[in-house]
Amino acid sequence: MGDIPAGRAFIGSFTSAGGRGIIAASVDGETGGLTETGASDAVADPSYLALAAGPGGPVLYAASERAEGAVAAFAVDGPAPRPIGARVPVCGEGPTHLALASGHLVTANYGSGSVSVLPLGANGEPVAVSGVLQHEGSGPHPDRQRGPHAHQVMADPSGRWVLAVDLGTDRVRICALDPGVGELALHGETRLRPGTGPRHLAFHPAGSHAYVLNELEPTLAVCRWDADSGVLEALGEAPLLPDGVTGPVYPSEVVVSHDGRFLWAANRGHDSIAVLALDETRERAELVTTVPCGGHWPRDLALDPTGRRLYAANERSGDVTWFDIDPQSGVPHRAGSLAAPAASCVVFA
Template sequence: MSAVRAFIGSFTSAGGCGIVTAAVDGRTGALTETGASDAVADPSFLALAASSGPARPVLYAVSETSEGAVAALDVSGGAPRLIGVPVPVCGAAPTHLALASDHLMTANYGSGSVSVLPLRPDGRASAASGVMHHEGAGPDPDRQRGPHAHQVLPDPSGRWVLSVDLGTDSVRICALDPGTGELNLHSETALRPGTGPRHLAFHPAGAHAYVLNELEPTLVVCRWDADAGVLEPVGEAAVAPQGTPRPVYPSEVVVSPDGRRLWTANRGQDAIAVLSLDETGERAELVATVPCGGRWPRDLTLDPSGRRLYAANEHSGDVTWFDVDPQTGVPRRAGSLDVPAASCVIFA
């Protein structure tokens, strides 16, 4: 496995350490904590600078607070170290961030918006150059009274930026203007009302995307046309067996590097679902579920080799790793690391 380190986010407001650095055993996948930093409040999601970025490794973290901010951290040493100070995102409760064209983008759940922040040569984020406010609502009176952007990410072609909104049951496709640092809305894909889309992941071939719903344990299979910038729903699949006690709140979706299978993390059920994908990538079918190794899996991540899954179990306070059966795709628990209020895992 090429990864030698993992970075783990955790909620400081719930007793978490902030950002934990861990060494990764290349043979077993085991994690060993090597440092931690509480310099960022509630760093619920993390991203690493691409290889074309700053010379030193830079880790980016959202601060999922009512004020909303992003921070850049130097991770060339042991514990992460702030570069400058956290920068406001002009949005509330950012839950996700991604990099594209020398810009950092955040999905702001509380304010239902997506912010764009240009990156400086040293890796720090500048003040927000643009904020795109989502509009709309959904039928759930508790969760969908207004927009709630939950994820933002570039498509595989690098031409488009997609934002997934739980409150409006939709995915927005935008173009990022690298000159002005603004997002321009290109199209919006409406999904079934009340499903509450949370995250999406692309098939490695790039022609399909899979939208995971939070308010209903289902996955929407979509065709993705990168030339036209069009996302078209073509089917749905369950991510929890029929009869599973509710509530079940899916949180994350991961696609295997070979495009043969897909996994989701299901909170409430506290399970990892295994779905098979047909050779076209257009049909998904639930084949198994296994315990997630803890409670309330907020995040699910593949290691760079594609042979292991890591679940960040928020309520039980651990990151549990699994060996993935190469034939069936079914994960088998292999170990865990205590991380109070764990929220996400990424690898370097």
């Protein structure tokens, strides 16, 4: 397997809104600063990226958030991403997220409310869809929850399960992936408070808990995770904004610190990053403060591999801003930014 080179970052950006597709950047090890090295617009509207070691070197995967959803693979051994093979339809609409699971690429298709599975070819490239799991149901929100909207998909830390977060039905679905046939089977589901619109989740480093970010209400659902039984149990909620904040706010992403002490969430509309402290039980999250995201409409957050810096992809201001994290308080302090029109996400080697 080819190793993933250190000191690189890859930024997705929406081409339909003036973005450049996938931007590659070098990362300064001392300052965390990003410097663009090249870009590729070979895939339209890359909403999310994932990086993995491939047979001949590292492979970057991109989800194309279009009505006819697709995925594409890129080699990243040069200054700009280079396509590997052709884009492959996912048999779903508007994929917003993708992940690697059991040697397959899995996508969350927001528009069609489904999850697709694609095997990988000899060079790590995705090939034709082997299975599609269609979600069912709705929620109380009159516009956003008329039907299912799978927004995120990921493998749990044990690698045994695939979890799909569905904004349209207020549920997290737990599935088993059969690598032999490339199909998902529904194992169970967790129903969250109606109308909250769960968007993304992040696991605690210990693997025992997960934190589900709600988009339709600025709250975080704290959950206990049992990998042996594949059961996600909702325990309670924590606010992502101080009392008295008004106006529409749409949280977008959640990440947990490498030491499991802190959690950060991006708030679109409020244009802030919420800082929450996790107690020793991992079952209580308390809002510490919020800080400006450094731009407008933070769509994604990511930690660098060291866990010392936090990066925000600010979609509408067109930048990726990075922050130094205070190790004692968990509070991020702005350190710089890189222009990236219509930024959708950022991932690190």
